Amino acid sequence: MSSQPSPDGAHSPRPVRKPGSQIIVDTLIEQGVEVMFGYLGGVVLPLFDKLYDAPIRFIIPRHEQGGCHMADAYARATGKVGVVIATSGPGATNLTTGLATAMMDSTPLVALTGQVRTELIGNDAFQEADTTGITRPITKHNVIVKDPRDLARTIREAFYIARTGRPGPVLIDLPVDIQLAETEVTPFEEICLPGYKLREKGHGRQISLAAEAINESQRPLIYAGGGVILSNAAMELRALAEKANLPVTMTLMGLGCYDQARPESLDMLGMHGTAYANYAVQKCDLIISVGARFDDRVTGKLKTFAPQAKILHIDIDPASISKNVHVDIPVVGDAKVILAELSNAVEYRPRQEWFAEIAAWKAKHPLRYDTKADIVKPQFVIEELWRQTQGAATIVTGVGQHQMWTAQFYRFNRPRQFITSGGLGTMGFGLPAAIGAQVACPDALVVDIDGDSSFNMTLTELSTAVMYELPIKVCLLNNGHMGMVRQWQELFYGKRYSCSSLKNPDFANLARAFGAVGYSVDRKDQVAGTIEKMLAETRPCVVDFKVDPAENVWPMVPAGKGLHEMDGLDAYELA
Amino acid sequence: MKHIISALVQNQPGVLAHVAGMFAARAFNIDSLAVGRTEDPTLSRMTIVVVGDDRVVEQVRKQLGKIISVVKVQDFVGQDAVARDLMLISVCTPPEKRPEILALIEMFNAKVVDIGPKFVMVEVSGPENKIEAFIDACRPYGVRNVVRTGTVAMARYSRSQNS
Ligand SMILES: Cc1ncc(C[n+]2csc(CCOP(=O)(O)OP(=O)(O)O)c2C)c(N)n1
Ligand SMILES: [Mg+2]
Numbered sequence: 112m113s114s115q116p117s118p119d120g121a122h123s124p125r126p127v128r129k130p131g132s133q134i135i136v137d138t139l140i141e142q143g144v145e146v147m148f149g150y151l152g153g154v155v156l157p158l159f160d161k162l163y164d165a166p167i168r169f170i171i172p173r174h175e176q177g178g179c180h181m182a183d184a185y186a187r188a189t190g191k192v193g194v195v196i197a198t199s200g201p202g203a204t205n206l207t208t209g210l211a212t213a214m215m216d217s218t219p220l221v222a223l224t225g226q227v228r229t230e231l232i233g234n235d236a237f238q239e240a241d242t243t244g245i246t247r248p249i250t251k252h253n254v255i256v257k258d259p260r261d262l263a264r265t266i267r268e269a270f271y272i273a274r275t276g277r278p279g280p281v282l283i284d285l286p287v288d289i290q291l292a293e294t295e296v297t298p299f300e301e302i303c304l305p306g307y308k309l310r311e312k313g314h315g316r317q318i319s320l321a322a323e324a325i326n327e328s329q330r331p332l333i334y335a336g337g338g339v340i341l342s343n344a345a346m347e348l349r350a351l352a353e354k355a356n357l358p359v360t361m362t363l364m365g366l367g368c369y370d371q372a373r374p375e376s377l378d379m380l381g382m383h384g385t386a387y388a389n390y391a392v393q394k395c396d397l398i399i400s401v402g403a404r405f406d407d408r409v410t411g412k413l414k415t416f417a418p419q420a421k422i423l424h425i426d427i428d429p430a431s432i433s434k435n436v437h438v439d440i441p442v443v444g445d446a447k448v449i450l451a452e453l454s455n456a457v458e459y460r461p462r463q464e465w466f467a468e469i470a471a472w473k474a475k476h477p478l479r480y481d482t483k484a485d486i487v488k489p490q491f492v493i494e495e496l497w498r499q500t501q502g503a504a505t506i507v508t509g510v511g512q513h514q515m516w517t518a519q520f521y522r523f524n525r526p527r528q529f530i531t532s533g534g535l536g537t538m539g540f541g542l543p544a545a546i547g548a549q550v551a552c553p554d555a556l557v558v559d560i561d562g563d564s565s566f567n568m569t570l571t572e573l574s575t576a577v578m579y580e581l582p583i584k585v586c587l588l589n590n591g592h593m594g595m596v597r598q599w600q601e602l603f604y605g606k607r608y609s610c611s612s613l614k615n616p617d618f619a620n621l622a623r624a625f626g627a628v629g630y631s632v633d634r635k636d637q638v639a640g641t642i643e644k645m646l647a648e649t650r651p652c653v654v655d656f657k658v659d660p661a662e663n664v665w666p667m668v669p670a671g672k673g674l675h676e677m678d679g680l681d682a683y684e685l686a
Numbered sequence: 687m688k689h690i691i692s693a694l695v696q697n698q699p700g701v702l703a704h705v706a707g708m709f710a711a712r713a714f715n716i717d718s719l720a721v722g723r724t725e726d727p728t729l730s731r732m733t734i735v736v737v738g739d740d741r742v743v744e745q746v747r748k749q750l751g752k753i754i755s756v757v758k759v760q761d762f763v764g765q766d767a768v769a770r771d772l773m774l775i776s777v778c779t780p781p782e783k784r785p786e787i788l789a790l791i792e793m794f795n796a797k798v799v800d801i802g803p804k805f806v807m808v809e810v811s812g813p814e815n816k817i818e819a820f821i822d823a824c825r826p827y828g829v830r831n832v833v834r835t836g837t838v839a840m841a842r843y844s845r846s847q848n849s
Contacts, residue, residue, distance in 0.1 A: 254700075306755050
């Protein structure tokens with residue numbers, strides 16, 4: 112259909128023609144992209160050539176997985192869509208862990224991958240991989256563009272799909288010939304996605320049923336998840352909890368959506384949640400779930416989950432409703448809109464007995480650890496960091512015990528303050544995520560509380576932090592083990608510590624070799640002073656805290672047990 | 687319980703792989719899957735027969751709906767719908783049995799579409815139980831080969847829908 116420009120061009124205005132790569136970059140700019148992450152390769156060179164002159168900041172990671180986590184954390188820190196580029200074949204396959212991480216935690220992301228020339232596709236060409244095939248189950252949507260005229264529309268749709276509804280990663284595969292082809296610039300078309308329907312407003316009748324249930328409840332409990340943060344609904348949640356007088360517990364992904372300094376906060380629930388949150392779940396008569404999905408790490412054994420409760424579930428994804436737990440009152444739509452409407456319809460109830468019961472659990476089973484020990488306890492480091500940063504730092508983590516201790520002992524007070532891989536549990540997320548968050552928020556204090564094994568997986572990105580002068584801080588809770596694995600082996604595999612310890616490098620020296628600052632801490636009395644020095648650093652800084660290798664995360668609901676069957680409640684004397 | 691689910695999908699590369707992959711990834715069991723064009727060249731229709739309890743089928747419906755290139759999902763359970771399978775079956779026909787077999791074919795409103803010295807190929811269409819019954823009826827003679835399309839279905843006109 113491409114109309115040939117008339118040779119003389121005198122009569123009709125000549126349509127503007129541009130190479131695909133330019134159209135891609137123009138559309139990215141039109142979509143408000145200010146920062147991109149990604150790595151080069153043969154079939155994305157046309158794109159990089161156009162990025163050379165574009166007003167877009169570009170961050171090159173050392174590995175595409177790192178780039179993807181950076182874009183992910185950039186999105187989590189800001190709510191904007193993160194963008195990552197990779198070349199075909201190995202570049203694209205290196206993105207997969209990052210895409211799956213973003214998918215599980217519903218992060219808005221657009222990934223652009225290069226692909227071999229259209230006519231070579233399917234021929235096992237050099238660096239060919241079936242990228243759309245590989246990434247289909249780990250993206251919200253993906254497409255390969257086979258006509259340059261589809262470029263602009265496809266990119267607009269990708270951003271729209273990534274950030275609306277339940278957000279998620281969208282991948283666009285771009286054969287190199289499509290990037291090179293000159294084509295007419297098509298005018299902006301309305302987005303037309305007949306299979307993509309959004310339900311923003313909740314059903315009026317469901318909202319009144321929900322309000323009724325809340326008003327009638329003697330022992331209600333809000334169970335808030337990452338959806339509250341994704342929909343920017345923290346204020347509305349707070350308004351509802353205050354107006355109706357409701358206690359609030361959060362999932363790992365929900366941390367930050369409710370100020371943990373407030374008395375209604377029961378902190379995190381689930382496998383390593385607080386005893387008072389888990390007891391409240393088991394005792395409540397109404398669960399008000401907002402943007403959470405009844406994950407097995409949260410519910411424990413489903414049969415015994417919240418046995419006395421009616422379940423009210425607010426979620427934008429209808430497929431999340433009644434997936435694991437039967438829901439009595441579903442409300443499908445945007446949490447922000449629904450919570451605001453719900454607040455109008457609820458009434459204050461004193462619920463003195465319920466709050467007294469909760470207060471008693473809190474008094475009896477606070478989170479605790481051995482504060483008197485001489486050895487450096489990982490929880491002590493986190494508490495000290497919390498104290499010195501006045502609870503205001505943006506915190507990212509790897510995956511393992513240190514992640515759970517961070518969730519327990521750094522007390523969050525604002526959305527997007529805590530960035531962690533919850534759903535997929537991706538070790539190695541921490542450092543690149545810290546970089547992405549720091550790029551997103553240059554003035555924020557960003558601290559990666561990481562595990563030694565997690566850090567080992569992606570520490571090469573230290574060089575990225577140094578290159579872009581990003582003053583991230585890494586607090587390694589170095590227990591010399593895959594601590595979480597070691598804990599399970601201790602508890603469930605007869606203390607047979609098969610393959611769960613590593614010989615680590617000297618992390619402080621390694622940091623220096625990268626051009627960052629490195630400190631090592633072996634003694635408890637060095638902790639406070641070193642954190643102080645770390646916080647004063649203007650360069651990337653790694654502190655290697657040698658912590659108690661035998662420390663465990665308590666309390667713990669063993670896999671397959673009910674939430675009330677927590678172990679380790681009496682693991683420590685009350686300090 | 688068997689559910690016939692009908693999904694209208696955008697006619698795009700990868701959509702079949704997406705739907706099939708989703709079923710596999712979520713451990714849903716497909717009994718049959720039939721795909722074909724519709725009156726609109728941009729859309730195809732997938733008719734999927736799934737086995738599962740209500741909760742599973744509800745998830746199937748919702749998960750299908752989440753796929754961006756799936757435009758509409760419908761479950762025919764509890765609805766008045768016409769459901770049909772098409773089968774080609776090759777049956778052994780020893781000369782002395784031919785009259786019997788031809789009578790059977792007549793009875794089932796089936797059609798002979800090819801004849802060889804030892805076999806006939808028969809085309810049968812109808813609801814699944816009729817197809818199964820025909821296979822059973824042919825077994826004594828020897829069934830050489832069966833090819834089936836899987837169920838396709840369409841809701842009947844109903845007054846309540848129209849009001
Ligand atoms: C990429 C990846 N591989 C394996 C695992 C399984 N796993 C979960 S926690 C853990 C150990 C983490 O060790 P470390 O980072 O040192 O943290 P710690 O538990 O010691 O605090 C492992 C291996 C994982 N979550 N991610
Ligand atoms: Mg460790």
